[in-house]
Amino acid sequence: xxxxxxxxxxxxxxxxxxxxxxxxxxxxxxxxxxxxxxxxxxxxxxxxxxxxxxxxxxxxxxxxxxxxxxxxxxxxxxxxxxxxxxxxxxxxxxxxxxxxxxxxxxxxxxxxxxxxxxxxxxxxxxxxxxxxxxxxxxxxxxxxxxxxxxxxxxxxxxxxxxxxxxxxxxxxxxxxxxxxxxxxxxxxxxxxxxxxxxxxxxxxxxxxxxxxxxxxxxxxxxxxxxxxxxxxxxxxxxxxxxxxxxxxxxxxxxxxxxxxxxxxxxxxxxxxxxxxxxxxxxxxxxxxxxxxxxxxxxxxxxxxxxxxxxxxxxxxxxxxxxxxxxxxxxxxxxxxxxxxxxxxxxxxxxxxxxxxxxxxxxxxxxxxxxxxxxxxxxxxxxxxxxxxxxxxxxxxxxxxxxxxxxxxxxxxxxxxxxxxxxxxxxxxxxxxxxxxxxxxxxxxxxxxxxxxxxxxxxxxxxxxxxxxxxxxxxxxxxxxxxxxxxxxxxxxxxxxxxxxxxxxxxxxxxxxxxxxxxxxxxxxxxxxxxxxxxxxxxxxxxxxxxxxxxxxxxxxxxxxxxxxxxxxxxxxxxxxxxxxxxxxxxxxxxxxxxxxxxxxxxxxxxxxxxxxxxxxxxxxxxxxxxxxxxxxxxxxxxxxxxxxxxxxxxxxxxxxxxxxxxxxxxxxxxxxxxxxxxxxxxxxxxxxxxxxxxxxxxxxxxxxx
Numbered sequence: 001x002x003x004x005x006x007x008x009x010x011x012x013x014x015x016x017x018x019x020x021x022x023x024x025x026x027x028x029x030x031x032x033x034x035x036x037x038x039x040x041x042x043x044x045x046x047x048x049x050x051x052x053x054x055x056x057x058x059x060x061x062x063x064x065x066x067x068x069x070x071x072x073x074x075x076x077x078x079x080x081x082x083x084x085x086x087x088x089x090x091x092x093x094x095x096x097x098x099x100x101x102x103x104x105x106x107x108x109x110x111x112x113x114x115x116x117x118x119x120x121x122x123x124x125x126x127x128x129x130x131x132x133x134x135x136x137x138x139x140x141x142x143x144x145x146x147x148x149x150x151x152x153x154x155x156x157x158x159x160x161x162x163x164x165x166x167x168x169x170x171x172x173x174x175x176x177x178x179x180x181x182x183x184x185x186x187x188x189x190x191x192x193x194x195x196x197x198x199x200x201x202x203x204x205x206x207x208x209x210x211x212x213x214x215x216x217x218x219x220x221x222x223x224x225x226x227x228x229x230x231x232x233x234x235x236x237x238x239x240x241x242x243x244x245x246x247x248x249x250x251x252x253x254x255x256x257x258x259x260x261x262x263x264x265x266x267x268x269x270x271x272x273x274x275x276x277x278x279x280x281x282x283x284x285x286x287x288x289x290x291x292x293x294x295x296x297x298x299x300x301x302x303x304x305x306x307x308x309x310x311x312x313x314x315x316x317x318x319x320x321x322x323x324x325x326x327x328x329x330x331x332x333x334x335x336x337x338x339x340x341x342x343x344x345x346x347x348x349x350x351x352x353x354x355x356x357x358x359x360x361x362x363x364x365x366x367x368x369x370x371x372x373x374x375x376x377x378x379x380x381x382x383x384x385x386x387x388x389x390x391x392x393x394x395x396x397x398x399x400x401x402x403x404x405x406x407x408x409x410x411x412x413x414x415x416x417x418x419x420x421x422x423x424x425x426x427x428x429x430x431x432x433x434x435x436x437x438x439x440x441x442x443x444x445x446x447x448x449x450x451x452x453x454x455x456x457x458x459x460x461x462x463x464x465x466x467x468x469x470x471x472x473x474x475x476x477x478x479x480x481x482x483x484x485x486x487x488x489x490x491x492x493x494x495x496x497x498x499x500x501x502x503x504x505x506x507x508x509x510x511x512x513x514x515x516x517x518x519x520x521x522x523x524x525x526x527x528x529x530x531x532x533x534x535x536x537x538x539x540x541x542x543x544x545x546x547x548x549x550x551x552x553x554x555x556x557x558x559x560x561x562x563x564x565x566x567x568x569x570x571x572x573x574x575x576x577x578x579x580x581x582x583x584x585x586x587x588x589x590x591x592x593x594x595x596x597x598x599x600x601x602x603x604x605x606x607x608x609x610x611x612x613x614x615x616x617x618x619x620x621x622x623x624x625x626x627x628x629x630x631x632x633x634x635x636x637x638x639x640x641x642x643x644x645x646x647x648x649x650x651x652x653x654x655x656x657x658x659x660x661x662x663x664x665x666x667x668x669x670x671x672x673x674x675x676x677x678x679x680x681x682x683x684x685x686x687x688x689x690x691x692x693x694x695x696x697x698x699x700x701x702x703x704x705x
Contacts, residue, residue, distance in 0.1 A: 109339030177260025524592030598629025
């Protein structure tokens with residue numbers, strides 16, 4: 001591969017085994033609240049109602065009046081054809097539905113006049129209208145339901161794509177449970193309220209218009225009386241809608257916090273079990289759920305008062321009583337027929353119901369806009385540093401159009417095919433000699449703690465093919481160097497480059513094809529051993545559109561051969577075939593829990609070797625293993641390092657003494673650099689400053705105890 005920038009688009013982080021960093025703190029910046037302390041309420045924390053904290057840009061967007069509502073309407077745009085058809089069917093259906101109370105009243109009028117033929121005729125009209133209403137109602141439900149599910153699907157895909165392209169700092173500051181809550185509950189609520197609000201708003205407007213026209217046509221006096229209650233209910237509805245909008249944001253944030261606690265505990269269930277902290281974890285979750293419970297119960301109290309006041313008392317009692325009393329008076333004065341009064345009573349219930357639905361539609365829209373604002377904040381959040389770069393395949397334009405994207409994919413597939421055929425991953429010449437690494441005058445602080453400099457004027461030059469060891473006490477920036485090289489973060493100032501090209505100028509896919517990170521605790525994906533080894537190939541591992549059977553079989557055969565070669569080089573093929581029941585088709589479990597630490601590490605190394613990277617970053621790759629597993633993994637790493645530039649972090653100095661250069665780090669800077677022999681020949685600093693010789697002495701003394 002050399003210094004060329006050839007490669008195929010891969011899944012995000014495809015060449016990585018795990019996120020390596022100097023443990024940036026997990027901030028709770030996204031949802032504010034006191035930190036949980038297990039124990040009883042007297043000695044524990046006070047869990048306050050969550051208050052969402054967003055960036056200044058998101059806060060400014062939310063401050064704009066109607067921002068969330070406008071975003072909801074924008075979300076519906078791609079699916080407007082389904083909504084249009086649903087609305088069209090609804091408009092055809094509504095006259096049929098509206099006529100049913102009229103035919104009921106007319107039938108009663110005919111019965112009162114002993115007009116049996118007229119009664120039967122009206123019943124026939126009622127049956128025809130009711131049947132048509134039922135058939136069209138089915139299509140309304142189907143079309144609006146289809147629109148709803150399409151909106152949910154599109155929204156979740158857009159949100160997930162936005163989440164995947166965020167910088168690592170976003171995940172440092174945002175709880176995974178909150179992200180999951182936005183992806184599931186918020187998206188579903190938004191789509192549900194958005195689609196049905198179209199139906200109920202149109203239905204309410206048409207029904208209200210039709211009923212009022214009918215009422216004023218039959219008796220303008222009773223029509224005015226039926227409308228008299230509307231201003232009162234409008235004021236009540238406005239207050240109710242405002243409350244629901246504000247409270248729903250708190251409800252969604254509280255639910256996200258509860259999900260965060262549960263997700264964290266379930267993800268670390270072995271740690272929970274190891275420390276027997278199940279009761280305290282249950283207490284943590286209970287406190288978060290109690291916050292949600294209090295908010296939702298407050299909402300139900302307000303809802304109960306609202307429906308009792310508007311529906312039960314004002315509409316169903318006061319208005320109906322007034323209509324009956326005044327209608328009876330008009331009937332006595334021969335100004336109104338009895339069957340017309342009956343029609344008024346039937347329509348009056350519908351009139352108030354659909355006024356209620358109209359206001360509820362706007363209430364639901366306002367309620368959903370709270371969830372929409374949070375989801376859109378995620379979708380529109382701009383990463384501090386983008387995945388895309390300006391360095392692309394020579395001769396290929398940026399894939400900004402569909403045609404260019406297709407050409408780009410075709411080219412990268414061809415390049416990747418050639419690399420799979422030509423790459424040597426058997427320990428003899430892999431990585432095409434490696435790449436040069438340059439870090440010059442680098443300053444860096446983690447975004448979650450910007451006041452603490454982790455790297456201070458750090459500089460390091462690594463020639464192609466050399467093995468460089470970074471040593472020093474924990475917390476001095478060694479893993480941070482790796483995080484900058486894989487572009488998890490960007491330096492505040494200075495240069496981080498491979499073969500003279502700044503990593504922030506390289507395409508995300510190309511960078512992670514050239515650089516592989518092996519960390520202390522590898523993460524495997526749920527699936528089989530084969531799927532995990534091929535994971536870094538992304539879309540290339542699957543057949544392309546238009547491939548014939550021969551091409552598919554050739555790709556499968558190539559992948560199989562290279563996978564076995566990579567597993568053999570990683571010292572993994574033997575245990576896969578002899579210790580795992582189904583060989584390469586053996587499921588590894590979530591995060592690889594079905595395998596031992598050494599087995600996971602060797603599969604992770606094979607995953608890296610499938611990409612034939614130029615630069616290997618080994619971050620304490622064997623420190624968590626037993627002696628036997630460490631020997632097997634170390635043999636795999638020795639094979640993997642041949643023909644590649646390698647940077648090694650190890651606290652066991654016996655594993656780095658044969659490195660071409662050893663770099664001693666302290667307080668984010670280089671304090672010593674040289675070979676093992678050169679550094680051991682140096683005198684210990686008189687001022688007590690950390691040195692490599694002092695570090696070796698401490699380990700020798702510790703091992704002799």
